[in-house]
Amino acid sequence: MPDLPKRDQKYDALIIGAGHNGLVAACYLAKAGMKVLVVEKNDWIGGAAVSRELYPGFTYSNCSYVSSLFRPEIMRDLDLPKHGLQILPYEGGAVFTETGGYLGMFRDHDANRREFARHSARDAEAYDLYSRDVQRYCRFIRPMLLRTPPDPSSFRPRDIMELLWLGKQIGALSEQQRAEMVRFWTMSISDFLDEYFESPVIKGYLAVSAIIGTALGPMSPGSAYVLLHHYMGDVDGNVGAWGFARGGMGSITKALTASLRAAGGEVRTMSPVAEILVRGGKAVGVVLDNGEEIRAARVISNMDAKRTFLKTVNEADLPAEFVASVRKFKTRGSSAKLNIALDAAPVFTALPEGAANIKGDLHFTDSIARMERGYDDWKSGHFSRDPFQDCMIPTMIDPTMVPTGKHFMSCFVQYAPPKIAGNDWTDADRDDLRDTCMNQIETYAPGFKNKVLHVEVRTPRELEAEVGLTEGNIFQGELTFDQLLFNRPVPGYAQYKSPIKDLWMCGSATHPGGGVMGAPGRNAAAEILLDAKLPGGMSDAYAVL
């Protein structure tokens, strides 16, 4: 049997960070027979996929707040439904317009189409074409999520085979489809939507997925790809759909933890890692903040690349070129979050009574230009004065999170820079952001503020301090082409392996990037098991869904 624990080497694999990717990697490694320990700095498990009681009786999904991207292959392999995971699709959504109207969204394509027609007959027609085209681009990308990117500078047979595989995928498309796809990947969502739609509010709604979590505006080239990143998930096979995890996003990591424990793995909370121990060019374990040393045959970091290599590893153990590349890796945060406990449901005056639209994503940004202006504020070092908010009231669908009749509302806010005019965020800045957002909601839902029992505000400062995301970037690194595939996080090191022997990466800073997807964790585990010559025990990636 390989990897028998040696005398002072208790674990086969030590994973730093009990976020979803760390847990996914841990589960696969444990299932393959390794003795696995996950260490977590906080006193709770889950990283950015957590459910926490921050106000008595109220469960908050205080970081990530919706689910779609989590790979179904992983759910199946790790038996997550058996361990309590249930995803509830949302039932609608709405964009409120400045003029007091709204654009409703529904679960049903045809209902959406009818609603679009209320705003523009032409756009309703275009919606079919648009959906078809975007679905096609999604289908192309999805199989790549669960594959290790090839290194195009390498002549190893494996990399060449993988490039050939990629070539085959491209070869399966017509010349026209290839060209349209490259065009789509490289253009801005604003230009892309202009080719289909005329109504500003419809474009404003559809552009949302292209900016969430990104330090790009809807007019930035490359933003169309980000849309794809958010569209390639599914809820129970319904591609592009989004949903809530019953009991909050923590249910995902809770189920993963249960699955890990069932496979014999351990998790230790309140164990912040001070240093990754490197001896003779090989990772041999970690030292915790309290001085305790834990030895392991390999260390797998679920922290972002900057935190791992610039803060937890001794720079002298790394090639200078690699360190320089990690420094160049862009992790600028662009978002903030308000988590609100409500005494009663807010009433949005524009919505008809009882409309299902409130059981989904609610926005107040009714044009691309407003969104882009919000981005201009970010570029100049300020949070958006007219922010884009993605508001959700998961308790409309999942009442288990709050006392009867009460609600939890999650407001994802963009854009919020990692620093305000070059300075660290202050409490006053944070409160200013909170008031700006609350006032925006109040405009569309009068009386909203009076229903507020408690608000938690999380700027990039809080995200970094608590979850450990450098500069508060929710994807552990921006999703632009210079940081995707074989460039993520660093050219030449995109295959989950670091320059230090037996030190691996499994976080969202690696391919295919962020979102509660689990793919980086699974891909990293696949590489580690291959390296350890252990069977993977993974189901094949679904070619299409």
Next chain:
Amino acid sequence: MPTPSSEVIVIGAGPNGLACATRLAQKGAKVTLLDALPMPGGGATPREFAPGFTTTLAHLTRGIDARVAKGMDLERYGLGFQTLQTTLLGPNPVTISRGKTASQDADFARLHDRLTQFARVLAPFRAIPAPTLGKGNDWLTLARLGLGIRALGKTEFRELLRMLLTNAADVAEDDLTDQRLQGYIAFEATLGAWAGPRSPNTLILLLNHLATGPDVLAPKGGMQAVAQAMTKAAEAAGVTIRQNARVTRIVTNGDTATGVELASGEALAGKTIVSTLHPGLTLRDLVGPRVLDAGLYTRAGHIHSRGGTARLTLALKSLPNIDNLENRLIIAPSVNAVENAFNPVKYGQIPDVPVLEVFFPTSLDPRPDGLHILTANVQFAPHMPVDGLDQARAQMLENTLRVLAAHIPDLRPLILHCELLMPQDVAALYGNPGGNWHHAELAVEQMLFLRPLRDLSQYRTPIEGLWLAGAGSHPGGGITGAAGWNAALAMEGAL
């Protein structure tokens, strides 16, 4: 009845039209070159902007495509260039000469070297038809060029792959510490583009500039010397050039182009029609929706052609009293200055503080009367100003002169005449809708096999006998003639 005419009709006597027509004539075709303006040269043609003062739309170049210069023997027709240094104006000006700053900034030299190396291995792609995503590639050539890229070495090859689609601002801020030089990189990358330096896909625009030519050049005798030399070469090759001949329609018979109609009503028959005009204009307006298939007609309307550059020309009593005025002068003090100048343009508004590329052509080629001219590319300007063209133009002029006067304090009293062309003015004068220098914006989604559209990237159109050869085709505009030459090469097999 159409008058019996040429085998080949080339529309538009800009550098691409002249290059294409010359090459075809040299290969034995009977070529007529039709041009709407009074004189040939397109962006290099002289135009009177004030009584007794002429200028050209393009004021500087990075050089004529080497094949064009050689094939047209332009040196023989008196064309020569002077390499310019670039001076970044500001409280502490910096002069850059051949990729080095006067202060020998090591970071800058290193970055410039790296980018020049990247540009060197990419440059050959400008001189071949864009590789296709389907059949018809010259695999041998592509393999050779691919090997050239790989020969950069593993590290540089990886860096190239990373940087290819990155934004200019990050590169400038990652690799340089001097804010002025960061601003320079940001400005240079976005010159002529409709994008700010923080937009992804902007570094490649800088690489394209460097691949066109490592230095900025001023033709001896002014930019019109390019027009004159190319015209002489075309005439020597037997091209018939007709000015004031605006083409209003490309005549088709079924799916075949058979000739053109002029604004005068005159009809000319031709077996091959080559348009160097904007591809969208060519297909939608000159060919028309009755001939094109609906999909192509729609997509031709989606070609982005937003001009972001205004053009200022001043007639001056004398040269102002500043140093380095024989250099190319840039006023773009930082990355944010360039980005902030772009922000309002997205909403059709005017930037308060535009960034500029300034040149005094008369400092190199003095006028007999001792008066002087200042030319400047002013960025960014909205292609569709929300406040209407006249108001926007006045505001743009005001803001531009304010920035200029801040750097050249004695300028205002020297001004005899001034003209500012907004992108819409450029479009009206030169016939490129949107007013973009490259006709179709040079942006990654409109480059190579996507330029100007996926099915038009090989210069051929679905209309039999109709070809594209202008700046809207690969590799884009600039006073180089490369697209026209490439198109002529592509057509040779077919003629």
